[in-house]
Amino acid sequence: MKALFFYITIVFFLPIMSCSSGNDEITPEEVVFIRTIDTLPLEPLSEDEQLSLLFMREEEKLARDVYDFLYSRWSAQIFDNISSSEQTHMDAILALLNRYDLEDPVEGQESGAFVNSDIQQLYDDLTQLGEESSIDALKVGAAIEEIDIIDLKNALDSFVDNQDIEWVYDNLRSGSENHLRSFVKNLAMQGVTYQPQYLTQEEFDAIINS
Helix, strand or coil: CHHHHHCCCCCCCCCCCCCCCCCCCCCHHHHHHHHHHHCCCCCCCCHHHHHHHHHHHHHHHHHHHHHHHHHHHHCCHHHHHHHHHHHHHHHHHHHHHHHCCCCCCCCCCCCCCCCCHHHHHHHHHHHHHHCCCHHHHHHHHHHHHHHHHHHHHHHHHHCCCCHHHHHHHHHHHHHHHHHHHHHHHHHHHCCCCCCCCCCCHHHHHHHHCC
């Protein structure tokens, strides 16, 4: 989680879940998802895993809120689509918070508001940068996805060993990679060759070419 503690993360596609409606209803897909988590053992939660889950919940909200803001500014469909996916990812983390009886740091927070001051500052910085042009907005999205991939990988490699958290994080990382490819493709359609800002060139190329 080191990379995200100095900046941030986020994602796009969780294969077995559809996009959440954003209300309190649990969709059939989410029921299947929760049941899948429940088939995995409930193991002791380390302090690092607990902090990661709480942080990831707010981080997913940041992604959703930034993409909502950018959609309202530029009306580019990619932001609306990925915002819906980020809501799904928020729901995935919430299922884990509920499973481990952890307090939800997002509950009661309005769009663009965060408990974590670093995430709050990051939201302010990203939305300001994304207002400058539609190209900058797409680059903001790509950067968010890069950092998300790094953070999820660091968590999985360093301290996450509970099977249910591993399963969710693996899916979120796959989603982030899909997101990154989407942003890079949209930039290319506008004649812009995106250069990775956080991933190494080798890591970036492996994701884009997969």
